[in-house]
Amino acid sequence: MRKFLTIALVAILAFMITACGGNSPAPVPQQQPTTPPLTSETGTADNNAADAVAAPLEIDPVVYAEGQWLWEEFYELATAMAADSNNDLFFMAFRAHLNRHGEWFEQFTNGEFADFEAMSYFERFLWVDTYLRMAEAMYNSTYIENADRFRQFTIGAQITAINRQCEDTAAAYEALMMWQYDYMIAYHSVFNFITDMSHRDSMDADFNPITRAEEAAAAEQELIEQELQEIADEVDEP
Numbered sequence: 454m455r456k457f458l459t460i461a462l463v464a465i466l467a468f469m470i471t472a473c474g475g476n477s478p479a480p481v482p483q484q485q486p487t488t489p490p491l492t493s494e495t496g497t498a499d500n501n502a503a504d505a506v507a508a509p510l511e512i513d514p515v516v517y518a519e520g521q522w523l524w525e526e527f528y529e530l531a532t533a534m535a536a537d538s539n540n541d542l543f544f545m546a547f548r549a550h551l552n553r554h555g556e557w558f559e560q561f562t563n564g565e566f567a568d569f570e571a572m573s574y575f576e577r578f579l580w581v582d583t584y585l586r587m588a589e590a591m592y593n594s595t596y597i598e599n600a601d602r603f604r605q606f607t608i609g610a611q612i613t614a615i616n617r618q619c620e621d622t623a624a625a626y627e628a629l630m631m632w633q634y635d636y637m638i639a640y641h642s643v644f645n646f647i648t649d650m651s652h653r654d655s656m657d658a659d660f661n662p663i664t665r666a667e668e669a670a671a672a673e674q675e676l677i678e679q680e681l682q683e684i685a686d687e688v689d690e691p
Contacts, residue, residue: 465624512651516639520644520646521628523625523632524583526628526629530619530622530625531578531622531626532575535616540619543617543618545574550581554580557581557585558580558585561585561588562585582608582611582626583626583630583633584644584652585632586611587633587637588643590607591637595673597637604627605633608627612627633659641653
């Protein structure tokens with residue numbers, strides 16, 4: 454019986470290591486967070502465990518604990534995915550957008566472009582698709598006024614791309630980003646799990662992203678109407 458249990462335990466560990474990835478982890482920009490257990494019925498962080506978590510400013514400990522758990526789950530799967538050489542092309546694709554993503558890094562972290570350029574492709578992936586893309590959308594996107602449009606237009610392409618490499622990682626990514634969306638709506642900020650700080654705390658930014666999105670959408674609609682009117686005026690001219 455003891456021999457059977459030992460064999461089963463080894464098999465389980467082997468599956469966890471090789472799922473969508475290789476045997477050795479890729480380099481990472483931070484140490485792994487410690488997260489509370491989840492309840493079996495709701496899938497949300499246990500209140501007693503969450504209360505013990507030292508949450509950053511302006512975030513409920515239960516909300517923070519759930520986000521930390523989702524981050525750790527995604528981070529573990531993404532690390533395994535990065536360790537698999539079959540996924541090299543996916544991560545190398547981030548070099549094609551170095552300038553744009555580097556500008557985001559400078560704008561939303563006050564960091565240096567050279568620091569972003571020096572990162573591995575995996576590190577850029579973590580920065581861009583778990584934080585910088587959300588911060589850019591918060592400032593500039595007209596697709597964050599509801600969750601469905603956010604999922605479709607802000608993270609939809611990323612979910613599809615990750616899903617081609619590993620379905621489990623894509624599912625974990627979507628869950629983390631929808632937590633991020635709820636956080637953005639509730640706190641008017643984006644959370645950076647790499648630094649364990651919110652955008653507002655790290656950049657001293659204070660505004661309502663939904664109001665900004667609605668204003669941008671209204672301005673865009675006004676511009677379209679002006680262009681249509683100009684076309685109509687040209688048609689009416691003798």
